[in-house]
Amino acid sequence: xxxxxxxxxxxxxxxxxxxxxxxxxxxxxxxxxxxxxxxxxxxxxxxxxxxxxxxxxxxxxxxxxxxxxxxxxxxxxxxxxxxxxxxxxxxxxxxxxxxxxxxxxxxxxxxxxxxxxxxxxxxxxxxxxxxxxxxxxxxxxxxxxxxxxxxxxxxxxxxxxxxxxxxxxxxxxxxxxxxxxxxxxxxxxxxxxxxxxxxxxxxxxxxxxxxxxxxxxxxxxxxxxxxxxxxxxxxxxxxxxxxxxxxxxxxxxxxxxxxxxxxxxxxxxxxxxxxxxxxxxxxxxxxxxxxxxxxxxxxxxxxxxxxxxxxxxxxxxxxxxxxxxxxxxxxxxxxxxxxxxxxxxxxxxxxxxxxxxxxxxxxxxxxxxxxxxxxxxxxxxxxxxxxxxxxxxxxxx
Amino acid sequence: xxxxxxxxxxxxxxxxxxxxxxxxxxxxxxxxxxxxxxxxxxxxxxxxxxxxxxxxxxxxxxxxxxxxxxxxxxxxxxxxxxxxxxxxxxxxxxxxxxxxxxxxxxxxxxxxxxxxxxxxxxxxxxxxxxxxxxxxxxxxxxxxxxxxxxxxxxxxxxxxxxxxxxxxxxxxxxxxxxxxxxxxxxxxxxxxxxxxxxxxxxxxxxxxxxxxxxxxxxxxxxxxxxxxxxxxxxxxxxxxxxxxxxxxxxxxxxxxxxxxxxxxx
Ligand SMILES: Cc1ncc(COP(=O)(O)O)c(C=O)c1O
Numbered sequence: 001x002x003x004x005x006x007x008x009x010x011x012x013x014x015x016x017x018x019x020x021x022x023x024x025x026x027x028x029x030x031x032x033x034x035x036x037x038x039x040x041x042x043x044x045x046x047x048x049x050x051x052x053x054x055x056x057x058x059x060x061x062x063x064x065x066x067x068x069x070x071x072x073x074x075x076x077x078x079x080x081x082x083x084x085x086x087x088x089x090x091x092x093x094x095x096x097x098x099x100x101x102x103x104x105x106x107x108x109x110x111x112x113x114x115x116x117x118x119x120x121x122x123x124x125x126x127x128x129x130x131x132x133x134x135x136x137x138x139x140x141x142x143x144x145x146x147x148x149x150x151x152x153x154x155x156x157x158x159x160x161x162x163x164x165x166x167x168x169x170x171x172x173x174x175x176x177x178x179x180x181x182x183x184x185x186x187x188x189x190x191x192x193x194x195x196x197x198x199x200x201x202x203x204x205x206x207x208x209x210x211x212x213x214x215x216x217x218x219x220x221x222x223x224x225x226x227x228x229x230x231x232x233x234x235x236x237x238x239x240x241x242x243x244x245x246x247x248x249x250x251x252x253x254x255x256x257x258x259x260x261x262x263x264x265x266x267x268x269x270x271x272x273x274x275x276x277x278x279x280x281x282x283x284x285x286x287x288x289x290x291x292x293x294x295x296x297x298x299x300x301x302x303x304x305x306x307x308x309x310x311x312x313x314x315x316x317x318x319x320x321x322x323x324x325x326x327x328x329x330x331x332x333x334x335x336x337x338x339x340x341x342x343x344x345x346x347x348x349x350x351x352x353x354x355x356x357x358x359x360x361x362x363x364x365x366x367x368x369x370x371x372x373x374x375x376x377x378x379x380x381x382x383x384x385x386x387x388x389x390x391x392x393x394x395x396x397x
Numbered sequence: 398x399x400x401x402x403x404x405x406x407x408x409x410x411x412x413x414x415x416x417x418x419x420x421x422x423x424x425x426x427x428x429x430x431x432x433x434x435x436x437x438x439x440x441x442x443x444x445x446x447x448x449x450x451x452x453x454x455x456x457x458x459x460x461x462x463x464x465x466x467x468x469x470x471x472x473x474x475x476x477x478x479x480x481x482x483x484x485x486x487x488x489x490x491x492x493x494x495x496x497x498x499x500x501x502x503x504x505x506x507x508x509x510x511x512x513x514x515x516x517x518x519x520x521x522x523x524x525x526x527x528x529x530x531x532x533x534x535x536x537x538x539x540x541x542x543x544x545x546x547x548x549x550x551x552x553x554x555x556x557x558x559x560x561x562x563x564x565x566x567x568x569x570x571x572x573x574x575x576x577x578x579x580x581x582x583x584x585x586x587x588x589x590x591x592x593x594x595x596x597x598x599x600x601x602x603x604x605x606x607x608x609x610x611x612x613x614x615x616x617x618x619x620x621x622x623x624x625x626x627x628x629x630x631x632x633x634x635x636x637x638x639x640x641x642x643x644x645x646x647x648x649x650x651x652x653x654x655x656x657x658x659x660x661x662x
Contacts, residue, residue, distance in 0.1 A: 009530065019499055019526045021456045022549035023573055025558060164462050165452065177455050182577030184553060282500045282526065283453070295474055296504030298452045 005316070010198020010286075013322065016315035018197040020285045024177070027184040032199040034104045039206065044099070051095050055128065056085045058092075058210065062218040064225065068347045072366045075373040077225065078349070079215055079245060081380060088352065088380030089211060089241045090121035094190055096207035098125035101188035108132040108187040112176040114141055114169035114237075115306035116148025117352075117380060118192030123157035125190075133157040136176045138168035141306055148384055166300045169310050173284050193238025194314030197285030201314050208244025215375065216248060226373055231255045234377035235357045236275065236328065237307045239314035241379035250325060258317065259361045261303035262330035270302035273330040274313040275321050283312035289321065304333035304392070305353035305385070335360040340382065340389065352380035353388075399545065401492035401520035404443060405569055405603035405624050414620040414660045417605065418653060419446040419496070419629035420636065421464040422481050423473025429642045431484050433649055437632070438489040440650035441657035445485060446523070446607075446627055449478045449497035456525045458580030460630045464637060475505055479517040486518035494547065496523040507534065511542035521545035521568040529561045536565055547571050547605075550596060552588035563600040570602055571627070574619055575609035581630050582609040585618035593622035612652075613659035620660035628656060 005012045018028060038044040052058040061080045069076045081089040094111075101109055109131050113119030119135040126133035135152055139161040142149055152159050165171035173191070180189045194201045194208070212232075220227050232249060234242035236258040246256045263271035271277060274289040283290040283298060291299040291311035301311040320326040331339075336353055339360035344350045351359065355378050362374055382389075408415050418437050424430055434445055450465035450473050457465070478495065486493050495514050502510045502524060514522055522544055527535050529548055539546040545568030550559055552573065562570060572593065575586040586609055596604050606619045607627030619626050632649050639645035 018528060018530055020528060021526055021551075022528050022558075023456075023551040023553060023576060025528050025530070026551075026553045026555050029555070164459065165466070170453065174453050174455055178458070178578045181456065184576070281503060284455075285526070290500075292500065292504065294504070296501035297469065298500070 006198060006202055010202070012316045012319035015288050015318040016198055016201060016286050018285060019282045019287065020197040021181060023181045024184065024197070027180070028197055028199065030104065034100060035199055035203050038100055038103055044103070048096055048099060051099070052092070052210065056091050056095060057083065059214040059218065060084050062215065062222065065347050068343065071342070071346050072363060074362065074366060074369045074371065076362070077229065077373065077375045078378045079211060079375060080378055081211065081241065082349065082351065082378050086117070086121050086124050087383060088117045088121065089208060089244060090118045090192060091124065092210055092244070093192070093204050093207045093240060094118070094121040094125040095128070097188070097190045097203065098129050098131065101131065102129055104188060106186060106188040108183065109190055110134045110136065110176050110179050110187055111190045112136045112169065112172035112192060114138070114172065114309055115384060116141070116145040116152065117307060117384065119157070119159070120148050120151045120155070122190050123152040123155035126157060127155045134160055134179070136160050136162050136172040136179070138172050139163045140167045141169065144306060144388060145384065147387065168300065169306070170298065170300070177284070193240040194243045194316060195238045195284055195286065195312055201286065201316055204240050205243045205247055205316065208240050209247040211241065211244040211377065212246060212248035215245060228252065228254055229375045230372040231257060231369065232375045232377070233257045233259060233358045233362060235308060235354045235379060236260050236313060236317060237272070237310050237354060238312070239317045241377050243314060243316060245377040246326060256326040257361065258326055258328045259358045260328060260330040261305060261308035261357060262332045263302040265332055266330060271330065272301035272303040272308045272310060274311060275317060275328040276330045280318065286315045288315040288318040289313055304336060305357065307352070307354040308357065329361050331357050331360040331364065335364065337392070339363055349378070350382035350386070351378055352382045353385045355379045399492065399520040401444060401494065402545070402568060404492060408624045409601070409603060414623055415443040415605070415625035416441065416653065416657055416660060417444050417446055417494070417625050417627045418442050418632045419448055419627055420632055421448045421450050421461065421468050422478045423450060423468035423471055424464045424633065424636055425467065425642065426471055427473065427477055427481050430481060431488065432642060433636060433646055434485045435488055436646035436650045437653045438491055440653035442491070442653050444492040444494070446494045446496050446629070447478065447482050447485065449475060449495065449501060451498040451501060454498060456578055458578040458630065460634045460637065461579050464633045475501055479513050482519050483517040492520045493518070494521045494523060495519045496525065499524045499526050507538045508541065511538045511544055515542040515544045519544055521547050523547040523571065529558065529565055532565055549573055550592065552576055552592050559595060559599065563602060567602060569605045569625070570596055572596065572604050572606045572623065573608045574606045577609070579608055579630050581611035581634070582615065585615040589619050589622045613655045616656045617659040617662070626660065
């Protein structure tokens with residue numbers, strides 16, 4: 001298999017596929033066809049590119065973080081997805097899929113959200129196109145991320161709290177899929193990461209790989225920076241920002257590192273590290289690494305960062321893990337919180353807690369990385385996390 | 398031929414309709430669910446769909462979701478599901494179909510799962526999230542173990558997909574009577590007639606309708622179009638709402654009697 005997979009059955013090696021109830025299968029086939037047509041259509045790319053530049057603010061800057069570089073002893077370059085409209089990379093996917101939904105004649109869009117970033121990005125794209133929008137969100141996350149709930153409502157979306165199961169992101173995905181089972185005829189489901197049944201992992205990756213493509217162009221155009229970095233590092237929740245920056249670099253020889261959430265520690269039973277500490281299974285329609293017990297029941301994830309608090313991961317990452325093309329690591333809540341402070345104070349950029357995990361890994365490895373050029377995908381800004389950090393600090397002092 | 402295939406064959410020949418209630422294994426406990434299957438058997442059920450509880454049941458509405466979590470919390474496991482199936486089949490002398498989502502099956506190992514199901518006396522297995530596209534290894538493993546595999550046809554199924562389902566020779570086709578997840582509906586589905594005639598124009602594989610058949614009225618509307626009907630949420634809700642197992646037994650038996658009368662009438 002080439003690194004441009006998946007194959008015709010939606011497989012990345014033995015991962016991926018389409019483990020979905022029959023009711024959804026015709027919609028998945030229709031979506032695959034519509035995406036293939038759109039992706040081959042210059043008019044679609046014309047519209048998309050215009051939106052990406054005018055509405056989303058692409059290309060996002062590439063920025064050499066000098067003070068952080070000095071502090072860490074590496075040459076640290078940030079890909080500034082935090083400066084994309086709505087404050088994270090999620091908008092790349094939602095604008096693309098909303099455009100696609102319009103081509104398919106769907107009049108309603110649904111999404112799930114954990115931290116609320118994907119929900120806000122979906123609500124934003126729906127407002128842009130005037131499409132009805134409903135966002136499923138775990139009841140616990142509705143509480144943790146009140147600011148983003150309000151943003152979605154301002155944008156005209158309906159936020160539906162999910163109380164089933166553990167009332168977090170995995171249950172929000174399940175509930176969105178249940179909605180879709182009954183509404184497929186007029187509704188499109190914009191999934192928030194490179195997860196789910198085929199063709200979702202493919203579609204989301206294609207809409208996100210603009211990150212890695214811009215990185216190549218920007219490095220090539222920049223006089224002081226090398227054309228090729230030594231390492232590219234990204235956090236991995238479902239894996240969309242990581243797939244987006246990694247994909248164009250898979251065959252480049254550059255070392256690629258994906259950083260998962262180790263939560264309270266990999267042996268604590270409270271983490272989100274499906275690739276590092278999970279096992280293969282089927283979650284939300286695709287075969288991939290996941291957190292499960294001996295009986296094959298899904299185990300709830302934990303991370304201080306709501307965007308990494310998911311017990312599965314995209315199937316392409318599962319394939320890249322097994323083939324050794326990408327290295328996967330995990331950092332704890334505490335390490336991520338320390339990195340959050342480090343970037344805020346040293347560079348004047350408050351990062352989202354998700355990419356703070358990627359920075360935490362660089363900090364942990366700084367001796368072995370000394371002198372190397374490291375690109376960090378700064379997938380989002382930290383405004384959404386400020387309240388939560390304040391609460392954590394108040395509770396521990 | 399298994400008891401289920403024979404019963405479906407008789408239903409096809411005589412134009413009658415099998416009544417196959419669903420209940421989550423271990424709701425509210427293993428012993429209690431055995432008692433409930435026995436009560437439904439006495440009330441006129443022809444066989445049973447036994448559901449292995451799962452944490453993330455994508456095809457199920459709130460009632461069966463809640464039942465699954467309660468059964469898991471009460472300690473139901475795959476082993477427990479096989480043991481219960483065996484007791485149900487032995488005690489009622491009626492066929493059982495084991496329903497589950499795919500991840501627990503893969504965790505146990507596909508062949509091991511099918512062998513265990515066969516040893517428990519189960520006639521067929523349903524893997525809710527294995528569509529025909531992914532079904533080949535599942536169908537082979539089931540055949541090797543001597544259990545049947547059930548595949549779905551929904552109102553939205555394309556002709557090409559329906560042909561693939563038929564070509565896979567399932568024990569029966571589970572016709573999804575209504576779009577959406579499992580749950581009760583206030584009116585009879587408008588899809589069943591069309592779905593049934595599409596299936597029957599292409600094949601004589603038995604057709605069993607389920608999803609959204611919640612009472613005598615919907616059952617009576619669906620029965621002429623099917624060789625069997627599955628009633629799930631309506632049964633499970635009565636069990637969840639009952640104050641104790643006796644009351645649950647009476648309520649489910651009454652429902653089964655009413656539906657029996659409606660489809661035979
Ligand atoms: C800023 C940010 N980064 C990363 C993630 C994790 O998602 P993914 O792994 O798909 O990029 C999220 C999810 O909400 C996010 O908001």
